[in-house]
Amino acid sequence: LKKILIVEDDNSIAAIERDYLIANGYNVEIKADGKNGLNSALMGEYDLVLLDVMLPVIDGFEICRRVRSALKIPMTILSNLFRPMNSWHA
């Protein structure tokens, strides 16, 4: 069973993401802030990390950068901030 980490501070969004992934047969864990999310992602137990951009303490881009420098795991950034600069940044 593949393990997926969701870093998302909006409970309702995290819950629906979780429901979708569980329905498709994945194991899911949710972290609500950037610090905990980063610590969990760096443990290297996950096959995919879903990141929000605007997170308390550490933002999604920063988590992505730090995880990339240490591990080679796929990460996806999810955000409703539809700005070209953000997509490019991601």
Place this chain on the structure above:
Amino acid sequence: VRQPFSAQDKLIFCPVYKKFNSCFPAIYRFRLKYDIVRAKTGKDVRGLNIKKRLLISNVLMLILSNALCVFAALIMYLLFFEVFNVNNNSSYNDIETFARVTGEIENTFTKWSQNQDLTLMKSDIDIFNSKNNQKYIYLSVYENNQLFYPTDSPVADQNKWFVQITGDNAPTHSGVLDRYAFYGEKINNYIAVLTCSQYGDVNSNFLKYRNNLIAYGITLFAVIIIIIGVTNYLLTRYILRYILHPLEILNYGVHQIQLGNYDYRLEYHRQDEFSIVVADFNLMAQRLRESVERQEKDNRTRKELIAGISHDLRTPLASIKAYVEGLIDGIATTPAMQKHYLETIKAKAENIDQILDKLFLFSKLEIGEFPFYPEKIDIGEELGGFIKSNSEEYKNKGLLLKMTQSINNLTVNIDPVQFHNVITNILENSVKYKNKETGSMDIACYEKKGDVYITLTDDGPGVPPAALGNIFDIFYRNDSSRNNPSKGSGLGLAISAKIIERSNGKIHAENVPGGGLRIVIMLPKSKEGGAAN
């Protein structure tokens, strides 16, 4: 600022200046007075204003140019008629001179006719001729139509015809031929003839005089024109200096403003008509700058507002969309899950509704259309009542309300419904940002300097000092995350600030030493006797 030792200061040590000052103490005192003012203020108060300068210049123009013209006319008269005109002997050989000499010789002729002494006569003739040949007048004596004396008379030839017609028929006779004038008199058997060889030259003298006069007139005209021109030029320059210099300064300043340099200020130290213009210009530049800054700030606020609205509405909408899709895709498999999904959708829709309500309220407050129904309320009683009826609800939310200080019988003029909104918004803010399981909120109310103060102090994380001034701005959230709709819309405190502002009060925030945020509300005490109305 004046230099300590300018050229003017060095002048003080000049002996001539000292002598001048001791001779004219009134002038010295006058100068001293203005020097002191100049040293103190750096302003040249002695400077005349432009109106006065123009008047002086015009008067000088009249007096100076007229005086110079008269002076020039005199000098030129002397040059033309006295210095250059050395050959002008007109006074020696004109008609009057000949007539005078003719009159004078009469005595000699009488003497001769009484005492006929040839030796005496000859010496008289010599004396007369030597005296008068400068005037081109000669005396010759004839005997029987023959030249008797002086034998070498220069006018012998010219005299011949005259001698012949002078005789017994005409014992005294005068005549003019060409430029020769003759006067003859018969004395015994001699004929004395007085001859002027330059007679009638007065005509040519007149012409010469007339030509001189014309040349004099033309030259004088030219000199007057030059004098007026030069005086005019110098005086105009004297005035223009005081007009062109400030105009240049103004011109430069206007150009700077045109380039958008609103910080530019004119420097002009003279006290005249322009100093008012310059002062007004500087004021205008300042106003312009303020207005531009205000406009820029408004633009920025509007951009932030639009970004804030779009984000805060999009977040719950994204949830709604996701849950609806979840229902459609059959992710919610159990009826309990489906119910939960629908409840989430409802909550998110309500969330959007709330935001829109608040936004509507805020915009109405901002444009001043929101109706206020202010009443005189006893502030201590009102706050106490509010806490009593709401403390249970907030306890459940994890915030303990406590009234630490209150006042009695003090009224303020405020819309009670809106006042409740203000307090609720502040309490909600504390609930959202508290970093403990159960936070506390101390509410105090007191009077200071005739105003009513309400403080609401929590024990939450506080706000960074730099952000204290911004927390009442619309959509401001001291939060790196905007994705958390549970942490408010950023509208609550903005609305509170607007309501307090409309009630003629003030609101500000400060950090409490040891952690926590304190919101301070100041409301003016309602005037005594107002209750009777």
